[in-house]
Amino acid sequence: MTVGTSGGQTLLERASLLALLHGLHEDVAKQGEGRLVLVGGEPGAGKTSLVRAFTSPLPPDTILWGGCDSLRTARPLGPLFDIAAAVGGPIADALAGAGREGVFSATLGLLGGPLPTVLVIEDLHWADEATLDLVSFLGRRTAELHAMLVLTYRSDEVGADHPLTLVLGELATVGPARIDVPPLSAAGVAALAEGHDIDTGELYRLTDGNPFFVTECLSAGLDQVPVTVRDAVLARRSRLEPGARMALDAVAVVPSRAELWLLEALGASPAGLDGCVEAGVLVPVGASVSFRHELARLAVLDVVPPARRRELHRRAMDRLMTPPTGVRDHARLAHHAAAAADARAVAIHAPLAADEALALGARREATAHLELALRHGTALPLPVRAKLWDRLGTERANLAQLSESVEAFEEAGRLFAEAGDEVARAATLVRLSGVLGTAGRQVEAVELSDTALEILEPLGRTSELADAYGQRCAHLMLARQLDDAERWGQRAMALAAELGDELTLARVRVQSGVAKFMSGEDAGLTRIREGIALAERIGRPDLESLGWRQLGSGGGEIRRYAEAVPALRRCIEHAIRHEMPTNLLYASAWLARCHLEQGRWDDSSELVSETLRSPRCVGTTEITACTVLGRLRSRRGDPDAWTPLDRALELARETGHLQRLWPVAAARAEAAWLEGSAEREIDLVDEVHALADRLGYPWAREELGFWLWRSTGAAPAPGVTPFSLHGCGSPGAAAEAWEKLGCPYEEALARADTRDVDEVRLALAALVALGAEPAARLVRARLRTFGATVPRGPNRATRENPGGLSDRELDVLGLVALGCTNAEIGDRLGIATKTVGHHVSHVLTKLGARSRAEAVALAATRGIPLEV
Amino acid sequence: MPKYLIERELPGAGALGPGELAAIAAKSNEVLVGMGGRAQWVQSFVTDDRITCIYIADNPESIREHGRCGGFPVTAVHRVAEVIDPITADRQGALR
Numbered sequence: 006m007t008v009g010t011s012g013g014q015t016l017l018e019r020a021s022l023l024a025l026l027h028g029l030h031e032d033v034a035k036q037g038e039g040r041l042v043l044v045g046g047e048p049g050a051g052k053t054s055l056v057r058a059f060t061s062p063l064p065p066d067t068i069l070w071g072g073c074d075s076l077r078t079a080r081p082l083g084p085l086f087d088i089a090a091a092v093g094g095p096i097a098d099a100l101a102g103a104g105r106e107g108v109f110s111a112t113l114g115l116l117g118g119p120l121p122t123v124l125v126i127e128d129l130h131w132a133d134e135a136t137l138d139l140v141s142f143l144g145r146r147t148a149e150l151h152a153m154l155v156l157t158y159r160s161d162e163v164g165a166d167h168p169l170t171l172v173l174g175e176l177a178t179v180g181p182a183r184i185d186v187p188p189l190s191a192a193g194v195a196a197l198a199e200g201h202d203i204d205t206g207e208l209y210r211l212t213d214g215n216p217f218f219v220t221e222c223l224s225a226g227l228d229q230v231p232v233t234v235r236d237a238v239l240a241r242r243s244r245l246e247p248g249a250r251m252a253l254d255a256v257a258v259v260p261s262r263a264e265l266w267l268l269e270a271l272g273a274s275p276a277g278l279d280g281c282v283e284a285g286v287l288v289p290v291g292a293s294v295s296f297r298h299e300l301a302r303l304a305v306l307d308v309v310p311p312a313r314r315r316e317l318h319r320r321a322m323d324r325l326m327t328p329p330t331g332v333r334d335h336a337r338l339a340h341h342a343a344a345a346a347d348a349r350a351v352a353i354h355a356p357l358a359a360d361e362a363l364a365l366g367a368r369r370e371a372t373a374h375l376e377l378a379l380r381h382g383t384a385l386p387l388p389v390r391a392k393l394w395d396r397l398g399t400e401r402a403n404l405a406q407l408s409e410s411v412e413a414f415e416e417a418g419r420l421f422a423e424a425g426d427e428v429a430r431a432a433t434l435v436r437l438s439g440v441l442g443t444a445g446r447q448v449e450a451v452e453l454s455d456t457a458l459e460i461l462e463p464l465g466r467t468s469e470l471a472d473a474y475g476q477r478c479a480h481l482m483l484a485r486q487l488d489d490a491e492r493w494g495q496r497a498m499a500l501a502a503e504l505g506d507e508l509t510l511a512r513v514r515v516q517s518g519v520a521k522f523m524s525g526e527d528a529g530l531t532r533i534r535e536g537i538a539l540a541e542r543i544g545r546p547d548l549e550s551l552g553w554r555q556l557g558s559g560g561g562e563i564r565r566y567a568e569a570v571p572a573l574r575r576c577i578e579h580a581i582r583h584e585m586p587t588n589l590l591y592a593s594a595w596l597a598r599c600h601l602e603q604g605r606w607d608d609s610s611e612l613v614s615e616t617l618r619s620p621r622c623v624g625t626t627e628i629t630a631c632t633v634l635g636r637l638r639s640r641r642g643d644p645d646a647w648t649p650l651d652r653a654l655e656l657a658r659e660t661g662h663l664q665r666l667w668p669v670a671a672a673r674a675e676a677a678w679l680e681g682s683a684e685r686e687i688d689l690v691d692e693v694h695a696l697a698d699r700l701g702y703p704w705a706r707e708e709l710g711f712w713l714w715r716s717t718g719a720a721p722a723p724g725v726t727p728f729s730l731h732g733c734g735s736p737g738a739a740a741e742a743w744e745k746l747g748c749p750y751e752e753a754l755a756r757a758d759t760r761d762v763d764e765v766r767l768a769l770a771a772l773v774a775l776g777a778e779p780a781a782r783l784v785r786a787r788l789r790t791f792g793a794t795v796p797r798g799p800n801r802a803t804r805e806n807p808g809g810l811s812d813r814e815l816d817v818l819g820l821v822a823l824g825c826t827n828a829e830i831g832d833r834l835g836i837a838t839k840t841v842g843h844h845v846s847h848v849l850t851k852l853g854a855r856s857r858a859e860a861v862a863l864a865a866t867r868g869i870p871l872e873v
Numbered sequence: 874m875p876k877y878l879i880e881r882e883l884p885g886a887g888a889l890g891p892g893e894l895a896a897i898a899a900k901s902n903e904v905l906v907g908m909g910g911r912a913q914w915v916q917s918f919v920t921d922d923r924i925t926c927i928y929i930a931d932n933p934e935s936i937r938e939h940g941r942c943g944g945f946p947v948t949a950v951h952r953v954a955e956v957i958d959p960i961t962a963d964r965q966g967a968l969r
Binding site for chain 2: 180607610611613614634637638641642643644645776778
């Protein structure tokens with residue numbers, strides 16, 4: 006494509022940077038492996054000039070050039086539109102409606118020529134969300150491409166919170182070449198100023214060597230150096246002919262580049278534009294012109310009188326209504342409408358621009374357009390405003406701006422009520438209730454969901470009502486009230502099926518299927534899979550992903566690895582294919598957790614480290630990943646186990662959800678136990694155990710009950726998981742159950758608590774094989790208490806256990822616990838009643854008990870197994 | 874980055890010849906290059922049945938990753954809290 010000249014300036018002090026760029030280009034050509042190049046620098050440092058100088062000797066058809074623009078709300082995929090305008094073909098077709106995936110793969114198609122392609126994307130600091138996604142999509146595939154990806158951005162504007170920082174952080178792993186374009190040296194400034202009658206020392210001091218500022222000062226032709234770049238630009242403007250100055254003002258109202266057909270409508274004469282180009286204040290770029298720098302455009306725009314500026318914006322808007330391309334660009338229209346203070350036009354174009362942005366996955370831009378529409382749309386009809394607020398609520402929730410989302414939904418609800426649209430109001434309340442649930446405000450969420458149901462139920466069988474039932478099911482599921490969740494899920498599915506509402510049906514099948522599966526019914530599995538299949542058929546990859554993700558994490562939570570692990574893998578593959586980084590990380594963290602529990606510690610460690618390295622690993626994903634990492638470190642005896650466990654606890658506390666708090670509490674209790682002070686985490690375990698108990702969720706209640714038993718000796722309530730078998734005095738049965746589930750670490754720990762020395766030895770071997778040094782140390786100590794003098798094999802008479810009791814004494818105590826008399830015990834064991842009496846008195850002495858009942862109670866609190 | 878002391882149980886380590894040790898060191902270097910600076914090798918002490926190493930790394934997982942990729946056993950990883958030597962005794966820093 007055509008690239009503008011670099012303004013006829015010689016590039017000073019850039020030879021080494023140019024050589025570096027050409028060297029990288031040669032590497033790509035020779036090795037066939039693509040490179041990512043990041044070009045940063047302050048505004049006016051000459052990033053564009055450098056890249057243009059680099060590409061100018063290369064074959065023009067191997068260069069693709071696109072720029073992000075400084076519209077208040079950037080046009081989604083703006084750089085690709087630039088490229089499509091230049092090359093046409095499949096990329097132009099894809100942009101006309103192939104959706105995000107189609108556009109991304111069409112872009113890959115551009116980068117496969119025999120010669121290396123150079124794809125330049127300029128001014129990434131202004132990029133919209135879809136462009137940033139494209140950049141990370143291409144960046145991750147750099148090595149596979151026969152291309153050089155050159156990205157320029159203002160490094161001083163990209164702070165820690167800037168969305169570009171996130172993307173650049175992610176791309177750090179592909180080893181990008183970083184080029185920082187520095188200011189000129191004093192000698193460089195002096196060289197540029199040669200032939201000008203100007204104090205070069207003063208020029209260097211005022212411009213700090215900024216090349217753009219320097220050339221503006223030199224071109225302004227003043228006797229003195231202007232103090233700011235703005236002064237320099239305006240001095241140049243004042244020296245233009247009146248016709249050229251008028252043209253310059255017109256160009257200033259058009260961000261980025263201004264097409265000639267548009268400028269004609271703004272009254273810019275061809276002669277005037279030529280004058281600007283000759284004077285070097287504008288550069289031609291194909292059939293458009295642009296300022297040499299955005300700084301210059303802003304300086305000029307600032308001095309265009311307000312009334313004239315508004316008039317120019319109005320004319321731009323009129324002309325953009327019938328563009329020669331035939332396709333209206335609503336983002337540009339909305340921009341000019343807002344600047345022309347035309348509220349009606351903003352209200353029309355901004356929501357349309359939001360639709361377009363959303364179709365390309367630019368959620369942040371969609372939100373900004375909706376906000377713009379509402380700011381200017383105070384005179385819009387009530388129902389229109391209500392709908393805009395409602396959409397804004399949804400988009401903000403998708404961006405995880407929860408409290409802002411709540412505000413938008415509340416406003417929408419109020420306006421719908423005012424407009425008398427009860428069904429719409431209730432539907433908004435259902436969505437609001439979902440957001441409140443996510444924000445951890447369960448009580449309010451359920452109340453609102455009640456209100457919505459009260460409104461909707463008398464109004465007939467509607468999709469909104471089905472959604473409300475589904476939302477109620479989701480709340481109960483999140484709170485792990487699984488039976489109730491199933492009841493509401495059934496209602497929602499019946500109604501959605503009756504109405505033929507497939508979207509609602511797919512969503513509710515997934516949500517309620519998970520609840521059913523987690524409460525132990527395999528019918529839930531079939532239901533989730535049906536939901537996923539339906540989502541695929543109606544073209545909703547987001548719901549499909551939700552299905553795999555829920556099946557994977559829900560199945561993992563109840564240790565059904567045969568179902569959970571393949572689902573998580575599917576979720577990861579699907580997320581890579583559909584560019585869903587959040588679900589990708591969530592599923593990776595869960596897969597790491599499953600690997601840990603299945604004894605695949607190396608796999609788990611690798612996956613969890615990779616997950617945590619991503620800057621997008623936040624929220625619930627970070628809780629899961631930190632918990633896994635903390636458990637891995639504490640089980641291996643590696644240093645720093647508490648750093649991730651502290652972070653996980655901090656984040657889990659913010660959610661207040663059992664499903665987040667329980668694994669952290671258990672992990673901390675375990676880590677403390679391995680360090681020899683199990684009681685240290687007791688308050689936390691107690692608190693979360695109470696929550697689990699209230700909700701009656703077995704896996705949480707029993708794992709935490711198990712740790713209470715470990716740290717205090719308090720016998721846990723009987724239950725259904727191996728944790729309670731272990732805590733209730735049947736470690737052997739627990740070990741078998743763990744083996745069936747496929748959890749070797751828990752299995753070994755249970756085996757180590759049995760009274761059979763061979764079993765304990767087996768447990769020790771298993772722990773050593775896992776690399777579980779701290780637990781192995783505890784088991785070795787226990788083996789020693791059995792006594793080295795004790796021969797192995799059937800003669801276990803004098804072996805000791807942690808209570809200091811012999812095996813025979815333990816047998817006696819087991820029968821005492823059953824309420825047997827000494828005579829009955831003697832019969833059962835084939836020994837004299839009198840001998841039984843001796844054993845019983847030894848037991849009482851060793852335990853410090855005054856009665857048989859007290860002995861049994863003390864044995865239970867000290868974790869002495871009572872088996873017969 | 875923190876410093877770590879790594880214990881590697883390797884029966885017969887003390888009997889390894891110079892060629893074998895060179896091969897082990899080369900393998901280790903190769904793995905470290907692939908890790909892009911997340912782990913750096915300072916030195917190792919070879920004794921009868923064990924090699925004890927000093928590494929600088931971003932976290933214990935990187936130490937284990939290096940062991941896994943190179944096939945070196947990792948028996949235990951300890952974070953080095955402090956390094957002391959005879960000079961530590963003289964807190965004023967003046968040698969006598």
